[in-house]
Amino acid sequence: MSQFLFSLHWYDVLDILIVAFIIYKIIDLIKGTRAVQMVVGLGVLFVTSLLSQKLHLVTLHWILTSFLSSIILVIIVIFQNDIRKALMNMGQPPFFRRVYFFGEEREIEELSRGISSLAERKIGALIVLERNTGLRDFIEKGVRLDARLSGSLLVSIFHKESPIHDGAVIISEGKIAAAACFLPLSQDPTLEKELGTRHRAAIGFTEENDAVAIVVSEETGKISFAVGGKLSRKMDEKGIKKVLQRLFVQNSRHTLTGFRRGES
Numbered sequence: 001m002s003q004f005l006f007s008l009h010w011y012d013v014l015d016i017l018i019v020a021f022i023i024y025k026i027i028d029l030i031k032g033t034r035a036v037q038m039v040v041g042l043g044v045l046f047v048t049s050l051l052s053q054k055l056h057l058v059t060l061h062w063i064l065t066s067f068l069s070s071i072i073l074v075i076i077v078i079f080q081n082d083i084r085k086a087l088m089n090m091g092q093p094p095f096f097r098r099v100y101f102f103g104e105e106r107e108i109e110e111l112s113r114g115i116s117s118l119a120e121r122k123i124g125a126l127i128v129l130e131r132n133t134g135l136r137d138f139i140e141k142g143v144r145l146d147a148r149l150s151g152s153l154l155v156s157i158f159h160k161e162s163p164i165h166d167g168a169v170i171i172s173e174g175k176i177a178a179a180a181c182f183l184p185l186s187q188d189p190t191l192e193k194e195l196g197t198r199h200r201a202a203i204g205f206t207e208e209n210d211a212v213a214i215v216v217s218e219e220t221g222k223i224s225f226a227v228g229g230k231l232s233r234k235m236d237e238k239g240i241k242k243v244l245q246r247l248f249v250q251n252s253r254h255t256l257t258g259f260r261r262g263e264s
Contacts, residue, residue, distance in 0.1 A: 038078055042071070107149050107174050108244050114151030115214060115223060116237035118158060124218030125158040126168040126198045128183070129248070133209035135177075139170050142181030149176055158216075168201065168213075184208070186229070195231075202226040212247060214240065 049064035051057075067074070076083065111127075118125045128135065143164050147153060149171060157179050158165050167180040185197065186204030195203075202213035207229035215224045223235040225243060235243075 042074075108241060108248075110149050110151045111154075111171070111244065112151075112237050112241040114154035115216060115240055117151060117155050118216045119221045119223050119237075121155070122218060122221040123155065123158050123160070123216065124198060125154070125214075125216040126183070126201060127154070127214040128168050128170045128181070128202075128205065129212040129214070129244075130170060130172040130177075131210045131212065131247075133211065135170055135172065135209070135211060138181045138183065139172065139178040142167065142170065142178035144178050145176050147176045149174055168205075183213075188229075199224060199226075199231060203229055203231050206230075212243075 045064060046068065049061060049068060052061035052064060115125070115127070128138075153176060154169065156162060157169055157176075164180040167182045169179045170177045170181050183201040183205040185200040186207060188203070188207075191200065191203065196217070196219075198215045198217075202215045202224070203226050205211060206213050206226045210228070213226040215226070216222075217224070222233060223237075223240060224231055224233040225235060225240065226232070227247070
């Protein structure tokens with residue numbers, strides 16, 4: 001043991017620390033997601049392959065070995081969303097992560113007032129707030145507005161008679177960037193069956209990036225918001241305002257000062 005310690009160099013320690021950090025980040029990334037079950041499943045296959053070799057189960061061992069020989073490709077296919085999310089996180093500066101914020105209290109007031117008005121009238125709505133991850137691809141596929149954030153404008157957009165009431169409104173840098181934006185739906189089979197398209201789109205979209213999605217139910221008028229693929233339901237105007245103030249913080253350098261991962 002002592003001989004091993006004496007032969008250990010600083011770069012060996014660095015190598016071990018980097019690998020440990022990568023493993024920790026992978027575990028932290030998949031924790032609480034469907035990926036955990038998939039990892040367990042792959043682990044079961046690997047153990048079964050070792051046992052089949054020890055027990056001389058030739059056919060079973062050949063099948064499992066053939067499957068596991070393509071494990072890198074299998075992992076990429078199965079975990080493509082998680083890998084994309086991890087790469088997006090790696091592309092963001094670690095200390096001064098840029099967050100599109102609400103520059104004035106007026107903007108938070110306008111947004112929360114508009115959401116409350118939509119809820120009172122039972123007008124269905126899906127509103128997405130851009131943060132670190134740019135949403136330009138989705139904005140360009142919608143109807144560009146670049147309009148000043150206004151509660152009355154949000155009500156007008158989502159009114160049933162409006163030609164752009166379908167889809168989501170995306171708010172970027174305190175402005176209504178686009179309307180009629182269509183978002184991917186969550187494929188999570190464990191979601192409640194009563195959740196409608198808007199709620200599934202809010203969950204599915206925030207699973208893939210760090211945006212915040214606010215949903216107003218057309219049937220009940222209830223307000224929900226989604227962040228990190230997690231849905232919080234039965235919010236009111238005051239609750240939404242508190243969430244917005246916590247997630248979007250202004251300072252003089254336009255950097256993030258008050259958000260911690262996992263806060264909602």
